[in-house]
Amino acid sequence: MELSIRHETHYEYSAPLQYALQHLCLTPQANAHQEVRSWQLSAPGPLFAQRDGWGNLAHSWSMARVRGGRHVYRGSITAHGIVQTSPAALLVDEPGAPPPALYRRATALTAADAALAGLARAHLGGRRVDEAALLALAAAVAGRIAWRAGATHVGTTAAEAFALGAGVCQDHAHAFIAACRAAGVPARYVSGYFHSPQAQELGSHAWADVCVDPDARRWLSIDVTHACTMDERHVRLAVGPDYAACAPVRGVREGGGDETLRVRVLISPPEP
Structure with a gap:
């Protein structure tokens, strides 16, 4: 089965965010069960790929507000692509x-x-x-x-x-x-x-x-x-x-006050 996936995570903060570091497990890998036809991952900062201790393809990103820089009150992480699956268990x-x-x-x-x-x-x-x-x-x-x-x-x-x-x-x-x-x-x-x-x-x-x-x-x-x-x-x-x-998104932050989190996942066969 060919599936189109879009996973969006939106953050909003009540106060300026001073620092953030996140670890993302949002990238599927090819195996006997699935073939990754395409996949893209975006975050508020540059992404650095690594293989974690459990064999997952993970990414990390960080953000630090410099003196005089703009206040950050929100951010989004988006993963999307197409994966071909089989019944192999x-x-x-x-x-x-x-x-x-x-x-x-x-x-x-x-x-x-x-x-x-x-x-x-x-x-x-x-x-x-x-x-x-x-x-x-x-x-x-x-x-x-x-x-x-x-x-x-x-x-x-x-x-x-x-x-x-x-x-x-x-x-x-x-x-x-x-x-x-x-x-x-x-x-x-x-x-x-x-x-x-x-x-x-x-x-x-x-x-x-x-x-x-x-x-x-x-x-x-x-x-x-x-x-x-x-x-x-x-x-x-x-x-x-x-x-x-192996949570999809985890991390630490400094500042930001209260956090509001919105997650949306859409999965469907690709449009013709």
């Missing part, structure tokens, strides 16, 4: 990627409590880690954490969302990853886009990769929210141990 890491064992370690956002550890034992304990078992675990997580926008925030942990019984795709992914790691199975967070003709402006999404063959570094990509494997509706942006490691 199995991926093999490129050389140089972190070893799968690194993704067995819990993080602050993916630590399993007794409830998540019990879920892991019920679905993965003593069983072969295959697609059927992982989809059953995904269905159990989605069944426990009902989709409710605004119920959680970016700092909500897997255990908190699981206890609350509500959340969004980030919480589904974190809880699923926490359960996998509790069973000793490497799992990582995936940020990206999901195409739904019924919701073209709600395209940002998160799911998980599970290492089903550590020796071959082969990963099966599971969409917990939709209880399916990754298919042609998904576009991958970045991976990491959790959301905090």
Whole structure:
């Protein structure tokens, strides 16, 4: 499936911004699942590309107001392009990627409590880690954490969302990853886009990769929210141990007062 994507992030501040530094994971890479036909990324300052520790193609930019310079009250980051996807849900890491064992370690956002550890034992304990078992675990997580926008925030942990019984795709992914790691199975967070003709402006999404063959570094990509494997509706942006490691936009600033953030993501087949 050929998908046209436009991701806009707009910032406005109540006071002059003195300094800003941001790290962007907004550039998809080619793999067995997708081909990047075109992609452009723009920010308020010059962009510097680098490969981060998780293998993502990332960019950074910074801004510092000089004495006598103009006051900055707003800024925008825009990523857009065309990506060709396929239903391939199995991926093999490129050389140089972190070893799968690194993704067995819990993080602050993916630590399993007794409830998540019990879920892991019920679905993965003593069983072969295959697609059927992982989809059953995904269905159990989605069944426990009902989709409710605004119920959680970016700092909500897997255990908190699981206890609350509500959340969004980030919480589904974190809880699923926490359960996998509790069973000793490497799992990582995936940020990206999901195409739904019924919701073209709600395209940002998160799911998980599970290492089903550590020796071959082969990963099966599971969409917990939709209880399916990754298919042609998904576009991958970045991976990491959790959301905090591969958020599309993160950074620090000085000044600016109160911040107002507006994000718009549009995904659709390209116009003829």
